[in-house]
Amino acid sequence: MSPARAVWLVARRELRTRLRARSFLIGTAVSIAVLVAFVLMQGTLFGAERATRVGLVGQATAVAGSLTEEALARGLEVRVSTVRDPAAGESAITDGDLDALVTGTPAALHVVVDESLDENLRRALNTLVQREVLRAQLASVEELDPDQVLATVADATVDVRSLRAPDPSHEQRLALALVIVALLYLSLLLYGTLVAQGVVEEKSSRVVEILLATVRPWELLAGKVIGLGLVGLAQLVVVGGAGVALAVFAGVLTIPSVAVGTLLWGLLWYLLGYLFYASVFAAAGSLVSRQEETQSVLLPVTSVLVLAFVLSFGLLTRAPNASATAVLSVLPPFAPILTPGRMALSAATGWQVVIAIVLTLASVVVLAWLSGRIYAGAVLRTGARLRLREVLRRH
Amino acid sequence: MPWEGAGFVLEVDGITKRYGDVLACDRVSFTVAPGEVFGFVGANGAGKTTALRIALGVLSADAGAVRWAGAPVDHAARRRFGYLPEERGLYPRMRVLEHLVYLAELHGFDVTRADGDAERWLSRLGLREHRDTEVQRLSLGNQQRVQLAAALVHDPGLLLLDEPFSGLDPVAVDLLSAVLRERAGAGVPVVFSSHQLDLVERLCDRVGIIQSGRLVACGTVAELRSGMGSTLLVEAPAAASGWADGLPGVTVLGVHNGQTRLRLAAGVDDQPVLAAALATGPVRGFTHQRPSLAELYREVVGDGA
Numbered sequence: 001m002s003p004a005r006a007v008w009l010v011a012r013r014e015l016r017t018r019l020r021a022r023s024f025l026i027g028t029a030v031s032i033a034v035l036v037a038f039v040l041m042q043g044t045l046f047g048a049e050r051a052t053r054v055g056l057v058g059q060a061t062a063v064a065g066s067l068t069e070e071a072l073a074r075g076l077e078v079r080v081s082t083v084r085d086p087a088a089g090e091s092a093i094t095d096g097d098l099d100a101l102v103t104g105t106p107a108a109l110h111v112v113v114d115e116s117l118d119e120n121l122r123r124a125l126n127t128l129v130q131r132e133v134l135r136a137q138l139a140s141v142e143e144l145d146p147d148q149v150l151a152t153v154a155d156a157t158v159d160v161r162s163l164r165a166p167d168p169s170h171e172q173r174l175a176l177a178l179v180i181v182a183l184l185y186l187s188l189l190l191y192g193t194l195v196a197q198g199v200v201e202e203k204s205s206r207v208v209e210i211l212l213a214t215v216r217p218w219e220l221l222a223g224k225v226i227g228l229g230l231v232g233l234a235q236l237v238v239v240g241g242a243g244v245a246l247a248v249f250a251g252v253l254t255i256p257s258v259a260v261g262t263l264l265w266g267l268l269w270y271l272l273g274y275l276f277y278a279s280v281f282a283a284a285g286s287l288v289s290r291q292e293e294t295q296s297v298l299l300p301v302t303s304v305l306v307l308a309f310v311l312s313f314g315l316l317t318r319a320p321n322a323s324a325t326a327v328l329s330v331l332p333p334f335a336p337i338l339t340p341g342r343m344a345l346s347a348a349t350g351w352q353v354v355i356a357i358v359l360t361l362a363s364v365v366v367l368a369w370l371s372g373r374i375y376a377g378a379v380l381r382t383g384a385r386l387r388l389r390e391v392l393r394r395h
Numbered sequence: 396m397p398w399e400g401a402g403f404v405l406e407v408d409g410i411t412k413r414y415g416d417v418l419a420c421d422r423v424s425f426t427v428a429p430g431e432v433f434g435f436v437g438a439n440g441a442g443k444t445t446a447l448r449i450a451l452g453v454l455s456a457d458a459g460a461v462r463w464a465g466a467p468v469d470h471a472a473r474r475r476f477g478y479l480p481e482e483r484g485l486y487p488r489m490r491v492l493e494h495l496v497y498l499a500e501l502h503g504f505d506v507t508r509a510d511g512d513a514e515r516w517l518s519r520l521g522l523r524e525h526r527d528t529e530v531q532r533l534s535l536g537n538q539q540r541v542q543l544a545a546a547l548v549h550d551p552g553l554l555l556l557d558e559p560f561s562g563l564d565p566v567a568v569d570l571l572s573a574v575l576r577e578r579a580g581a582g583v584p585v586v587f588s589s590h591q592l593d594l595v596e597r598l599c600d601r602v603g604i605i606q607s608g609r610l611v612a613c614g615t616v617a618e619l620r621s622g623m624g625s626t627l628l629v630e631a632p633a634a635a636s637g638w639a640d641g642l643p644g645v646t647v648l649g650v651h652n653g654q655t656r657l658r659l660a661a662g663v664d665d666q667p668v669l670a671a672a673l674a675t676g677p678v679r680g681f682t683h684q685r686p687s688l689a690e691l692y693r694e695v696v697g698d699g700a
Binding site: 001006009010013017201202205206207208209210211212213214215216380 | 448451452453454470473474476478480482483484485486487488489497498500501502503545
């Protein structure tokens with residue numbers, strides 16, 4: 001029997017066992033549900049930047065139009081309404097039906113709020129008041145048309161030159177980056193752990209003795225890693241595909257090509273990252289003989305994964321283009337999570353991606369070789385937890 | 396495949412394995428011919444399992460060699476071995492039939508043959524109704540039967556079974572005995588270890604006794620006996636106690652109900668004993684008892700084992 005067939009038989013068993021397991025179906029369904037919830041939340045957050053409701057009383061109703069304009073210029077959407085009298089307005093604020101009540105004359109506006117006044121609304125109102133005062137002052141000067149002066153002043157604005165074209169889809173790209181980072185982190189953690197648990201299960205049930213009488217250690221390990229990796233890939237395709245389709249359908253995502261690109265790159269990085277981490281997980285798992293010991297021996301590996309996730313989340317949100325981020329993004333432990341996130345933000349340059357892929361592939365080769373050695377040396381030695389040095393020395 | 400079929404000799408040649416200060420195997424050598432059933436007996440921790448695992452090739456020896464069909468055991472040869480580990484070695488959550496098919500395929504069977512042979516062994520070992528049950532849901536006895544099927548399903552050319560009878564009920568013991576004899580009859584060398592010495596005596600052509608890693612005796616039960624003298628049971632109701640004392644080559648083992656049990660050293664003539672017995676009065680019985688393997692074992696290993 002060829003090694004390829006042995007590897008395939010082992011991988012096929014993993015595929016069958018996992019794909020049929022209820023935990024896989026439930027896990028996939030829950031992942032999709034979480035993603036749907038995220039997408040819907042994202043949708044309501046965008047739509048829910050609801051307008052600030054301002055009630056106007058008496059003469060203050062005259063500023064309705066200019067208040068809306070000034071507030072909008074400061075990024076605040078205001079919906080104005082006319083209120084009968086101040087008392088009715090105040091009770092509307094207490095009831096939460098209004099956010100602010102404006103009374104007085106245009107040159108001397110009074111605002112009533114529940115607790116504090118929105119800063120943008122305050123500035124908008126200040127501008128209105130100041131303009132009215134200025135108009136009154138200008139009107140006292142002969143030979144001067146106050147409206148003309150104000151129009152001239154309003155026309156005088158700074159000239160802005162952007163170094164980069166503004167990206168109207170930045171918010172969406174960031175959401176995509178964070179989603180792919182979270183998906184990759186969870187997939188690598190879950191399937192890496194499953195590899196280790198599978199190794200320990202075979203060791204603790206002693207089935208490995210029977211298996212190794214017919215397949216070589218590396219064939220068994222490769223089959224297990226490939227089988228579980230394919231299961232994880234299938235899950236990522238289903239969850240990611242469903243997420244993209246749903247977001248586009250719900251109208252949350254207006255850049256489907258970027259989303260599909262991010263997902264495809266995410267799948268490639270899943271494979272690279274999985275091979276990297278699964279090698280380490282398998283070697284760590286082979287050192288123990290009981291499931292209860294698995295968590296402790298895996299702790300260093302999972303810590304690195306958690307670190308990669310937390311770092312990626314922070315860096316992508318705050319400084320995706322920083323050079324420190326770029327350096328971290330090519331290092332093999334972080335690259336599989338950070339680089340696809342940066343790619344979604346189009347923050348990674350082509351050569352950074354190439355370096356990240358080359359470095360990760362190179363480390364996969366080294367780790368796979370090392371892991372195979374550790375596994376072969378440790379997998380038949382049941383009993384107490386083994387030390388790494390001890391295992392390597394034996395060979 | 397070069398190893399197809401049965402009819403090859405297993406040679407274990409001077410294997411030695413050390414764990415720290417403990418010599419688990421100390422220059423253990425034995426040979427098992429095609430069609431021969433070889434029984435491995437010894438106390439717990441004597442080195443039976445280590446020797447079997449080295450013979451199988453899942454454990455490497457510090458010194459010595461294992462040959463099958465005249466060549467060192469390699470991966471291709473190992474694939475033709477059937478192995479039953481001392482402890483359970485199955486996936487707990489896998490279904491019985493699926494598990495056996497998987498193992499048969501790993502041994503190089505195509506799926507049709509794997510499936511057919513797995514079904515055949517399941518019905519042969521009385522597991523047909525459990526074919527779709529998860530291994531962990533079976534009773535321990537039935538799990539052991541599945542383990543046996545796992546060792547047999549790929550039609551191995553050599554059987555290495557570590558404590559195959561442990562946990563089996565008497566019906567299953569008879570079933571397994573029949574299967575082992577049948578496999579031997581087909582030209583397969585069969586090696587198994589056991590604590591049940593009567594079973595080993597009944598089933599095995601040859602026996603190896605291992606103590607503290609060393610093979611202290613090896614041969615057919617008759618050969619082992621030949622160096623051991625025999626036990627003589629003399630019924631002489633009128634004899635006074637001490638009648639046999641002083642006879643050359645004779646040890647009194649005990650007196651019970653007028654019967655005296657004597658150990659006769661190897662090569663000692665029994666007629667002087669008969670004469671001495673007749674001198675005390677009537678002799679109603681004078682019987683040679685062949686020592687059982689259990690007695691031989693105690694003799695070889697001593698009381699310390």
